[in-house]
Amino acid sequence: MPASQPFSYDKLFAKNSQVSTRAPSRHAKYDFAVAYPDPDNLPLEGLVESLQTALEREGRDLAYYPEVNGLASLREWVAEKLARDRNMKLTADDVVLTAGSGEAISMVIQALTDPGDVCLTEEYVYLGTMRQMRRFGSEVVSVKCDDQGFISSDLRATLKKLTGQGKKVKYVYTIPSFQNPLGWSMSLPRRKELLTITKEYGVPVFEDDCYWDLRFEGEDVTSIHSLDETGQVVYCGSFSKILAPGMRLGYLVAPKGLLERALSFKAGGGVNQFAALAVDEYVRHHLHEHVDVQNEALIVKRDAMLAALGENFGGIAKWRVPKGGLYMWVTFPEGTDMAAMQETAFNEGVGYYNGSQFSPEGRGKNCIRLCFGHPDAKTNYDGVTELARIMERHGVMPAG
Numbered sequence: 001m002p003a004s005q006p007f008s009y010d011k012l013f014a015k016n017s018q019v020s021t022r023a024p025s026r027h028a029k030y031d032f033a034v035a036y037p038d039p040d041n042l043p044l045e046g047l048v049e050s051l052q053t054a055l056e057r058e059g060r061d062l063a064y065y066p067e068v069n070g071l072a073s074l075r076e077w078v079a080e081k082l083a084r085d086r087n088m089k090l091t092a093d094d095v096v097l098t099a100g101s102g103e104a105i106s107m108v109i110q111a112l113t114d115p116g117d118v119c120l121t122e123e124y125v126y127l128g129t130m131r132q133m134r135r136f137g138s139e140v141v142s143v144k145c146d147d148q149g150f151i152s153s154d155l156r157a158t159l160k161k162l163t164g165q166g167k168k169v170k171y172v173y174t175i176p177s178f179q180n181p182l183g184w185s186m187s188l189p190r191r192k193e194l195l196t197i198t199k200e201y202g203v204p205v206f207e208d209d210c211y212w213d214l215r216f217e218g219e220d221v222t223s224i225h226s227l228d229e230t231g232q233v234v235y236c237g238s239f240s241k242i243l244a245p246g247m248r249l250g251y252l253v254a255p256k257g258l259l260e261r262a263l264s265f266k267a268g269g270g271v272n273q274f275a276a277l278a279v280d281e282y283v284r285h286h287l288h289e290h291v292d293v294q295n296e297a298l299i300v301k302r303d304a305m306l307a308a309l310g311e312n313f314g315g316i317a318k319w320r321v322p323k324g325g326l327y328m329w330v331t332f333p334e335g336t337d338m339a340a341m342q343e344t345a346f347n348e349g350v351g352y353y354n355g356s357q358f359s360p361e362g363r364g365k366n367c368i369r370l371c372f373g374h375p376d377a378k379t380n381y382d383g384v385t386e387l388a389r390i391m392e393r394h395g396v397m398p399a400g
């Protein structure tokens with residue numbers, strides 16, 4: 001072989017390897033596609049000060065490789081936070097720090113999935129989780145929802161049907177607080193019913209609670225984890241939504257046996273100790289205040305988006321007012337193809353994701369998810385107005 005010929009790996013790839021479909025992020029002028037926080041609200045000064053304080057105190061520990069389950073003091077803080085905020089009974093030993101909650105999700109999926117296993121999700125579900133479920137061979141099946149959460153009769157019927165077909169349902173994954181992409185929170189009765197029904201079928205619940213802190217209004221509902229005493233609930237959370245995704249820090253809480261298995265899929269040792277030290281110091285002193293400021297800003301952004309939706313799509317589309325989180329779910333009349341419009345809208349300045357991207361069955365082309373957290377209020381208002389102009393220009397605006 002001539003020396004200039006590129007080396008070929010084609011015959012060497014593992015059967016389980018795949019080409020990554022993750023493309024670099026693209027940003028439209030009005031960027032409502034991905035849920036970034038507002039760069040103006042990042043607590044950069046506080047993080048720098050916290051890092052300095054922590055490094056002066058513990059910086060010499062960076063000479064060691066971190067513990068695989070992550071910085072002990074931050075795990076303790078997480079355990080205290082979850083006990084205080086989510087009524088969970090746990091200790092630092094029940095917590096593993098992860099590279100964002102995305103890694104926690106991937107670890108649990110790998111620990112529980114054989115190809116062909118089934119996992120259940122809400123009717124529309126966070127793309128990153130669905131991608132991981134499929135990556136490891138799961139069949140992803142959705143359960144019908146209303147704005148209280150899973151419709152219990154459909155959950156029971158789905159479990160009955162799948163188990164009747166001899167399929168193994170490994171877990172029910174849920175985002176019960178300010179669901180991504182639908183925006184609602186699961187009511188307490190539905191949380192209890194979810195536990196009762198899944199218990200009948202011996203299926204665990206995987207509770208992804210990364211939006212819980214972003215509440216603007218309404219009553220809090222206790223975690224699903226707190227309603228169970230048997231270890232049936234696996235729980236994950238994240239610092240991405242309350243600090244910044246760039247920190248890449250999240251956490252997993254699971255019963256010992258599952259945690260040990262999940263840890264075996266953690267690559268590269270414990271989480272970045274440098275980031276963990278800064279976050280540990282920061283959250284202890286400033287997190288509450290920061291989350292309050294962030295939520296105040298989010299209300300204004302949400303309301304600006306709502307105003308533009310009302311002015312441009314009132315009587316045409318439907319949406320619910322999210323009481324927290326980052327997402328507005330907008331449903332156009334059946335037949336409005338917002339999937340076909342997506343690339344055109346992006347090229348003309350407005351980025352969004354259409355419903356079919358979040359649906360395990362590819363439904364929801366007439367729906368879109370708009371993230372209101374990153375742009376400022378005026379940009380939210382102008383961008384939604386611009387979307388209406390684009391739809392009119394291309395003749396896809398439904399009649400009011």
Ligand SMILES: Cc1ncc(COP(=O)(O)O)c(C=O)c1O
Nearest residue numbers: 100101102126180238240245250
């Ligand atoms: C529901 C849900 N879970 C998990 C994640 C992953 O976030 P991270 O890995 O940054 O913690 C996201 C990100 O948007 C999300 O929406």
